[in-house]
Amino acid sequence: MAAGGFCKLPNGTVVVALNLPSPVGPEGSLRFLVHAPNRARALTRLRNLGLRAVYLRGNAAPPTPDEITAVLHHPDGLIWRTAPVTGVPGGPERVQELWHPVRALLRGPTAQT
Template identity: 55%
Template structure:
């Protein structure tokens, strides 16, 4: 099961952070995905539409940090990821970098 959390912004938008299995990786490989959306359900739907069928949010044990919130708000797609554990200088990346060149640019909702 994926673990993660969320936070609501003053604007009403929600930022969801999830730990998910890495696509094409070993069972021990995980990524941290951060997505901004109008509500939690819409954020999870965006991830499921990209192929992350295990995207579930049960509780709020690992809410997004300030750095994660800043990264996703300044990304044009409103959806970023990086490996867990991340190297100290590893930047947040676009979801297209994970899914490959055939990935559609997700609509920000």
């Protein structure tokens, strides 16, 4: 199940956060952050990358202030990382993984020579 949410910024733009199943493997999910002029454009940016079934229903998991800062400081305005595990006693685990540009996901694993 995909969770997501958005936050409208003072300048009128939005940051959309979505937890989606990993497109490169059956295990786990990824948290995508998109900075765009509006919610529709944010979802269109993800759909244009091949993530076709992307919808935002409700505002159950809006971006945190740290996530907003991360996406605003990225030149592409579109980043991802492994989503925190939910449903674990004691709350979600803290993810220490850094944010990645979406190009890293689309490129896939690099070959080692």
